[in-house]
Amino acid sequence: MGHRLSKIYTRTGDAGTTGLGDGKRVSKNSLRIHALGEVDEANAIIGVLLCEDLPEAVRALLTDVQHDLFDLGGEVCIPGMSMITGKQVTHLENQLDAFNAELEPLKDFILPGGTRAAALAHHARTVCRRAERALVALTQEEAVNDGPRQYLNRLSDLLFVLGRALNRAGGRGDVLWQKRKNA
Incomplete structure (x- = not known):
């Protein structure tokens, strides 16, 4: 491992810029920094989900996702x-297919809820979608590889399926949307 952080505050960002990994300084409100922050938030909410009591296969998968x-x-x-x-x-x-294969076919829209772990998976999915949108905005201004965008797209799908799987593991079914329930 290269440099270690021995001092957390540097004051180098006090003027509204931050350093990229290549040493270039950019505005803290640049599209690249915005996308980076959204990816960081997606990782953080997955960390919150990992605080829950989860099946070991889900825990291992989400830990790998955090590294990715x-x-x-x-x-x-x-x-x-x-x-x-x-x-x-x-x-x-492959993970998406494996977890989805154990679930009943989805016939209705579902609400994000059920168990706490499932609700957190759905929350993580929405944060992941926001990160994907921020990355798409960046790719319209700068060159970015396809892999990160594709990864975030698949991850949001996986988090949806994990929400369903976590409800099932918690003894709950899907929380079904009822059209015009309160009309």
Whole structure:
């Protein structure tokens, strides 16, 4: 491992800029820093989900996802870097297929809820979608590899399925949306 942080505050961002991994300084409100912050938040909410009592397979998967998201953030932080590839995307697809195969076919829209763990998975899904949107905005202004965008897209799908799987593991079914319930 390279440099260690021995001093957390540096004062280098006091003027509204921050450093990228390649040493370049950019505005803290740049699209790249915005996308990086959204990816960081997605990783943080998955950390909150990991505080729950989870099936071991889900725990192991989400721990791997956190490492991938840190790599993804590194790729966003260092323009031109490539760390997220089709291999990680395919892994998510395989996990998505495996967890989804154990669930009843979805016939209705569901609400984000049920068990606390399922609700947190749905919350993580929405944060992941926001990170994906921020990355798409960045790609409209700067060159960014396809891997991170594809990874976030698959991860949000996986988090949806994990929400359903966590409800099932918690002895709950899907929370079904009832059209015009309160009309």
